[in-house]
Amino acid sequence: MNIILVSNRLAKSRSITLGTWQIMLLVVLVSVMVWVATFTLQYALARFAPEGLNDGVRALLSRIQSEERQKRDSYVNSSLDAMAARVGQMQAQLQRLDALGARLAKLSGMKPDEFRFDQPPAQGGPLVTLNPQQMSAATLEQQLNTLTQLVNDRSDKLVALETLLQQNQLSHKLLPSIPPIAEGFSSSNFGWRLDPFTGASAMHEGVDFMVPEGTSIRASAGGVVAYSDYHPQYGNMIEIDHGNDIVTRYAHASRLLAKVGQVVRRGEKVAEVGSTGRSTGSHLHFEVRYKGIAQNPVRFLQEAHG
Known part of the structure; x- marks a missing residue:
């Protein structure tokens, strides 16, 4: 196939010769462009004018949307399950810290009323609101990770403190501290x-x-x-x-x-x-x-x- 190009900018006409494989490549390229244009038109009709689609296209688009919605719901549910498990772990760690705090208070001789580990801390104050920031699942998970690390760090330090207090008590018990005779x-x-x-x-x-x-x-x-x-x-x-x-x-x-x-x-x-x-x-x-x-x-x- 010969293609002749004629233009005022050219001093003379030019011809382009296309072979068989070049023609086939051109046909494929045109077909792809037509398919893309058709899909774009169908999407635009489905997005802005769904009443202009036939039943087959509507069913296809509905199935695609349903699959995407199921994937999104599955991701959200799995994220919530993971966060719920993390919250459960932190609740168990907090209960352990409450018990550890009660033991430390007893070892250190604090009054039971000074530190009530079995009750939440008393809080209050005027209501001052700010523009709330949207918290994503990734941000929430990051904060949970940070909080978990802090809880583990505090737990390790409290256990070390308990060990020191117990050693101090043990050393005190190993010193001659009571008279060998009850009365005399x-x-x-x-x-x-x-x-x-x-x-x-x-x-x-x-x-x-x-x-x-x-x-x-x-x-x-x-x-x-x-x-x-x-x-x-x-x-x-x-x-x-x-x-x-x-x-x-x-x-x-x-x-x-x-x-x-x-x-x-x-x-x-x-x-x-x-x-x-x-x-x-x-x-x-x-x-x-x-x-x-x-x-x-x-x-x-x-x-x-x-």
């Missing part, structure tokens, strides 16, 4: 005194509690029994290791109840008062030692109750 008076204090046997000045490394024989002797703090046997000077003696180089001794007992290696709790009965060893009568000799050096037991008891 001190017959000889810690410090220099006249020895009851020699009459010479001697160091008394503990406190004596004058009580009847058989009176219960209780552990001044929790620990592990390191010695439970007869000693030439102390008589029947119990020695308890409380850790951190702190040891307590309970001497001159008539009966030993705790065994070596036994774990005893603070206030637990470990022996009974007697007058064995180097003793002039029924009493308990109580010592507190730190790194092997005798300390004044009264100081520990006063600090524990101060």
